[in-house]
Amino acid sequence: MPEGQLLEFSGVTKRFGAVPAVSGLSARVEPGRVTGFLGPNGAGKTTTLRILLGLVRATEGHATIGGRRYTDLANPLQTVGAVLEASSFHPGRTGAAHLTIYAQAARIPRSRVDEVLELVGLTDAAGRKVGGYSLGMRQRLGVAYALLGDPGVLVLDEPANGLDPEGIRWMRGFLRELAAEGRTVLVSSHLLAEVQQTVDALLIISRGRLVFQGSIDELADTSEYASVVDAPDRAALMAALQAADVRFEVLRSGLTVRGTDPVALGAIAAGAGVALSSLHRRGPALEEVFLELVNGTRVHASAAGVVAGADAAAAAGTDAAAAAGTDAAADAGTDAAADAGARVNGGAGAVAGDGARTEVPTAEVEPGPEADPDHEPEPESGSEPEPDPDPERERTDEGAEAALTAAALDAGAAGAPGAAASLGAAAEAWAAGRADHADEAGATGVRGAASDEVGADETVEPEFVLERTPGDEARDTSERPLTAAPAAAYVVAGTGVIDIVPAAAPKPSDASADAAPQADAEAEAAPDADADTSAGGDAAPDAEPQPDPWAPEDADPDVEAIAAVDEELSTLEPPEDDDRPWEHYSKTDADLEADAFFAAFDSSGDAEPDPAPDPESGPEPEPRPDADPEHDTSPTAPEAPASPGAEASASQEAEAPASPGSEASASQAAEASDPPEAAASVTSPDHGHASAPGDHEGGER
Ligand SMILES: Nc1ncnc2c1ncn2[C@@H]1O[C@H](COP(=O)(O)OP(=O)(O)OP(=O)(O)O)[C@@H](O)[C@H]1O
Numbered sequence: 001m002p003e004g005q006l007l008e009f010s011g012v013t014k015r016f017g018a019v020p021a022v023s024g025l026s027a028r029v030e031p032g033r034v035t036g037f038l039g040p041n042g043a044g045k046t047t048t049l050r051i052l053l054g055l056v057r058a059t060e061g062h063a064t065i066g067g068r069r070y071t072d073l074a075n076p077l078q079t080v081g082a083v084l085e086a087s088s089f090h091p092g093r094t095g096a097a098h099l100t101i102y103a104q105a106a107r108i109p110r111s112r113v114d115e116v117l118e119l120v121g122l123t124d125a126a127g128r129k130v131g132g133y134s135l136g137m138r139q140r141l142g143v144a145y146a147l148l149g150d151p152g153v154l155v156l157d158e159p160a161n162g163l164d165p166e167g168i169r170w171m172r173g174f175l176r177e178l179a180a181e182g183r184t185v186l187v188s189s190h191l192l193a194e195v196q197q198t199v200d201a202l203l204i205i206s207r208g209r210l211v212f213q214g215s216i217d218e219l220a221d222t223s224e225y226a227s228v229v230d231a232p233d234r235a236a237l238m239a240a241l242q243a244a245d246v247r248f249e250v251l252r253s254g255l256t257v258r259g260t261d262p263v264a265l266g267a268i269a270a271g272a273g274v275a276l277s278s279l280h281r282r283g284p285a286l287e288e289v290f291l292e293l294v295n296g297t298r299v300h301a302s303a304a305g306v307v308a309g310a311d312a313a314a315a316a317g318t319d320a321a322a323a324a325g326t327d328a329a330a331d332a333g334t335d336a337a338a339d340a341g342a343r344v345n346g347g348a349g350a351v352a353g354d355g356a357r358t359e360v361p362t363a364e365v366e367p368g369p370e371a372d373p374d375h376e377p378e379p380e381s382g383s384e385p386e387p388d389p390d391p392e393r394e395r396t397d398e399g400a401e402a403a404l405t406a407a408a409l410d411a412g413a414a415g416a417p418g419a420a421a422s423l424g425a426a427a428e429a430w431a432a433g434r435a436d437h438a439d440e441a442g443a444t445g446v447r448g449a450a451s452d453e454v455g456a457d458e459t460v461e462p463e464f465v466l467e468r469t470p471g472d473e474a475r476d477t478s479e480r481p482l483t484a485a486p487a488a489a490y491v492v493a494g495t496g497v498i499d500i501v502p503a504a505a506p507k508p509s510d511a512s513a514d515a516a517p518q519a520d521a522e523a524e525a526a527p528d529a530d531a532d533t534s535a536g537g538d539a540a541p542d543a544e545p546q547p548d549p550w551a552p553e554d555a556d557p558d559v560e561a562i563a564a565v566d567e568e569l570s571t572l573e574p575p576e577d578d579d580r581p582w583e584h585y586s587k588t589d590a591d592l593e594a595d596a597f598f599a600a601f602d603s604s605g606d607a608e609p610d611p612a613p614d615p616e617s618g619p620e621p622e623p624r625p626d627a628d629p630e631h632d633t634s635p636t637a638p639e640a641p642a643s644p645g646a647e648a649s650a651s652q653e654a655e656a657p658a659s660p661g662s663e664a665s666a667s668q669a670a671e672a673s674d675p676p677e678a679a680a681s682v683t684s685p686d687h688g689h690a691s692a693p694g695d696h697e698g699g700e701r
C-alpha cells in the first residue's frame with residue numbers, strides 16, 4: 001500500500017512582480033485524510049500547488065513532501081500524483097496512449113494503464129482520442145494519470161470542475177477511498193459546498209494568506225452553535241432540562257439550547273426517560289463563515305498570527321487594492337502593511353487567472369489603523385523562510401529551473417535508464433541552454449522562461465516549446481548552438497501534465513530542438529495520413545533534402561518506441577458511437593479539389609509572388625496535377641514550419657498559384673506560412689501544446 005506523506009508549507013511567499021500571489025503561507029496536510037484547499041478565484045491556490053510541485057519557485061519559504069522538496073524526490077511519479085487542470089492532453093492521442101507513454105517514461109508496467117483506466121471508469125473510452133472527450137472524461141483521465149505511479153500523495157486542482165452530479169459523487173467517494181488507504185489527498189476548490197461532504201480538514205486562503213486551518217467543525221466558534229431538541233412530550237423534556245440546570249428557549253421548532261452539545265442533551269433526556277423526536281446542532285451557515293473568512297470580516301484563531309493586522313483592504317471590500325499591493329510594502333517586507341491598504345496610486349498591473357494581463361483599476365484605500373506606519377505587524381507564524389542550502393536554487397532563470405523540474409518529474413527515477421533517462425537528459429540540456437540565455441528569454445519568445453514580472457507567464461507549460469519570432473533562426477544557429485539535439489523533450493503544460501515530444505534529428509542548418517514540438521504535432525498527424533497536413537510536402541522538392549526524423553535510422557530508439565505505442569493505440573477511425581464526429585472529419589478528394597479551386601482566388605490577392613526568390617532554396621516546385629494526400633504527409637513535413645527552411649518554402653509556395661495546377665499546394669502554403677500561429681498552437685494554455693485537433697491531425701476539422 002502506498003505510503004501517505006506529510007505535506008508542509010513553510011512561510012511560502014510568491015510575488016509576481018507587485019502581485020503577492022501567496023504570502024507567508026504555513027500549513028500542514030496530513031496523510032490519511034482528504035484536505036480541502038479552499039479560496040476564492042485568484043486566492044493563490046494554484047500558485048501554492050505549483051510551488052509544492054516544483055513548477056513555480058517560491059519567492060520565500062518552501063514546500064515539502066515527506067520532508068523533501070519535489071525536485072529532490074527520487075521517484076516523483078510514484079510519490080505524488082498531481083493534476084492541476086484537465087485540459088492539457090494532446091487531443092490527437094487516445095486516453096490509453098497518453099497513459100501508456102507516461103507509464104513507459106516512468107518505467108511503470110503497462111498493465112497499470114488498464115488498471116487506472118478501470119479505476120476512473122474510462123475503460124470503454126480508452127481507445128478514443130482525447131480531443132473527443134468531454135470535460136468530465138478529461139478530469140477522469142487526469143486522475144488516472146495522477147494514479148499511474150500508485151502514489152501516496154494526490155494533489156488535485158479543482159477536480160470537480162466539469163463533472164456532472166454523478167461524476168461529483170463518484171469523485172467524492174473515490175477521494176475518500178484513497179485517503180482511507182492512507183494516502184494524502186489535497187484537493188483545491190473555490191466552493192466550500194463542493195468539498196464540504198468530502199474533506200476531513202480544510203485550508204482556506206484569501207489573497208494569498210491562510211485564513212483558516214482545521215476541520216469543518218472548527219470553522220465556526222462553538223459558542224455560535226446551538227442544539228435544537230424536541231420530544232413528543234415536550235413538557236417532560238422541559239422538566240428534565242430544568243432539573244439538569246440547562247437553560248433553553250422555546251421555539252416552534254423545538255427547544256433551543258446554547259452551551260450544551262447534543263450528546264449531553266441526549267444523555268439528559270435518556271436519564272429522565274424522555275423519548276426525543278429530534279436532536280440536532282444548528283449553527284451559522286458554513287458558507288457564510290467561509291465568506292466572512294475570505295473577505296476578512298472574520299478572523300480564525302488557526303490563522304490568527306498569519307492574518308494579524310486585519311486587512312483594511314478586505315474590510316473596505318477593495319480586492320483590487322489587495323491585489324495591487326505596493327512595492328514599497330513588499331520592499332519593506334511588511335506584507336501586513338501592504339494588505340492593510342497603504343494608499344495605492346494609479347492602476348496596477350495584474351494577471352488574471354487565465355494568464356492574460358489586465359489592468360486593475362485604481363483603488364484608493366484610506367489607511368486603516370493597521371496601516372499606521374508605527375504599527376508593528378505581528379510576526380507570521382512559521383513564516384520565517386529557511387535559508388536555502390543550495391545556492392543553485394538561487395538562480396532566477398525559472399525556465400531552466402522548470403526544465404530541471406520537468407526532467408525530474410517524469411523521469412521516474414533519477415538515472416533511470418531507457419526512455420526516462422534520455423528524456424530527462426534532454427530536459428536538462430534545455431535547462432542548461434536556458435540558464436545560459438536567460439536574458440534572451442523574452443526576445444526569443446520562450447514562454448515561461450521570463451522572470452517574475454507581472455504579465456510574464458511563468459507556468460512551465462512551454463518551457464521546452466519555443467514560440468518562434470522573426471529572427472529566432474539567426475539566434476538559434478549563431479548565438480545558441482546546441483551541441484546535440486535532444487532525443488526528445490518534455491512539454492509540460494501549465495497544468496503540470498507532461499507530454500513527451502520526440503525531437504527532429506540534429507541538423508546543422510536547423511535548430512532542431514525547436515522543431516520538436518512541431519514534430520510532435522506532426523507525429524500525431526502521421527497515423528491519420530490526412531491530406532492537407534502542411535506545406536512541407538510541397539516544400540520538399542525545393543529545400544535541401546532533410547533528414548527524416550521518423551526514419552528508423554535517425555530516430556532515437558526510445559522515441560521510436562513511443563511513436564509505435566502512439567500508432568498502435570491511436571484509433572484511425574472514430575468509433576461508431578462517437579458523439580463528436582466533426583473532430584474526426586477527414587477531407588475527401590472533393591473537399592481538396594474545392595480547397596484548391598478557392599485557394600487560387602484567395603492567393604491571387606494575398607500571396608504576392610516573391611520577386612526575388614532565394615536562390616539557395618532550389619528550383620521552382622513542380623506543378624502538380626492534383627493534391628496527393630500521400631505526398632502531403634511526407635515525413636519532412638514536421639520540420640517545415642518551425643525551421644528556417646520553412647520560411648523559404650512558404651514564400652515559394654506563395655508563388656505556386658501562378659503555376660497551373662499547383663493551387664492545392666498554395667492553400668497548404670497559406671496554412672504553413674504563419675509560423676507564429678503554428679507556435680501558438682503548440683503552446684496554447686488550454687490544450688497544453690495543441691490548440692485543436694485539426695492542427696495536428698492532418699486537416700481534420
Ligand atoms: N504567472 C503569473 N504571473 C503573474 N501573476 C500571476 C501568475 N500566476 C498567478 N498570478 C496571480 O497570482 C494570484 C493567484 O493566482 P492563482 O492562480 O494561484 O489563484 P487561484 O486561487 O488558483 O485562482 P482560481 O481559483 O481562479 O484558479 C492572482 O492574482 C493571479 O493573477
